[in-house]
Amino acid sequence: MASVVEDVASIPNAEAYCFNSSSAFLISSMYVEEELIRLHLLLFIGKFAARVLLPSGFEFPKNLLSYQSSFIPEFMDFSIRQDLYKKFCSGNLYYTCKAIEGPYIDVLARFNRLLRRSPKQWAIGPLLSIATINDDQNNINRHGCLKWLDKQEPNSVILVSFGTTTSLSTEQIKELAIGLEKSQHKFIWIVSDVLLKEGEQVQIPKGYEERVQGR
Structure with a gap:
């Protein structure tokens, strides 16, 4: 301080x-x-x-x-x-x-x-490792999120992130998931598990990734 x-x-x-x-x-x-x-x-x-x-x-x-x-x-x-x-x-x-x-x-x-x-x-940031160099093929493999973003229209994707010092409860994650699904908008959602107790996992609603596939 x-x-x-x-x-x-x-x-x-x-x-x-x-x-x-x-x-x-x-x-x-x-x-x-x-x-x-x-x-x-x-x-x-x-x-x-x-x-x-x-x-x-x-x-x-x-x-x-x-x-x-x-x-x-x-x-x-x-x-x-x-x-x-x-x-x-x-x-x-x-x-x-x-x-x-x-x-x-x-x-x-x-x-x-x-x-x-x-x-x-x-x-001085954020400094993210978003690409990896493949020496064997002498090229750069772009991150999957970037490859997907390359195919989207400008200003058409929502980024949802609460940073690394915030951890949502299971109920909050569920409500946010429902909201994003019903919005029909394309999105990238960063879900942090930094503050979860050891052994706990982020609980995304069952079948969610299938329902929002492509978005």
Whole structure:
């Protein structure tokens, strides 16, 4: 956590960077709103804030949840305590990539310059092993998901993923499976078993893969 970097100023040639595991879209949409309110700028900038910060052709969706309504009070207090140590921060690392979230990464850079904070930032992920090289045949075997995506129309597939720190209950998985099946949309669903107890398995409804075959 941020409090562990207090001593960094006493270490020669050392810098501390903030690692942000949330998406650049989430951070930029909530962070910009929160900072504008704190600086009493929202009254004057209002709906023009996003236009000033976002590259041409991009915008934040309307009716996004506010920062305050998205977290419990205890987390808000924790977040405020973390902010006390931002003076030690030399830049930011974001767990994303410009190919996915380029406009929102740019928003964060512009906003940090606006507040005269360090402009240093890097997008360092996600780094996924999605292709394997077959030396015998001297070619690259694409992952099955990518081969399937290559055949789909642009913007026609839903990606469903709650990350590696969330594990759904059997009932939640069942309800989500039903919703995806009834939607009739094509989808890729990442089901995490990271938090399951040893020996437990994710329970996909019986016959589900057959019913949604091709989608």
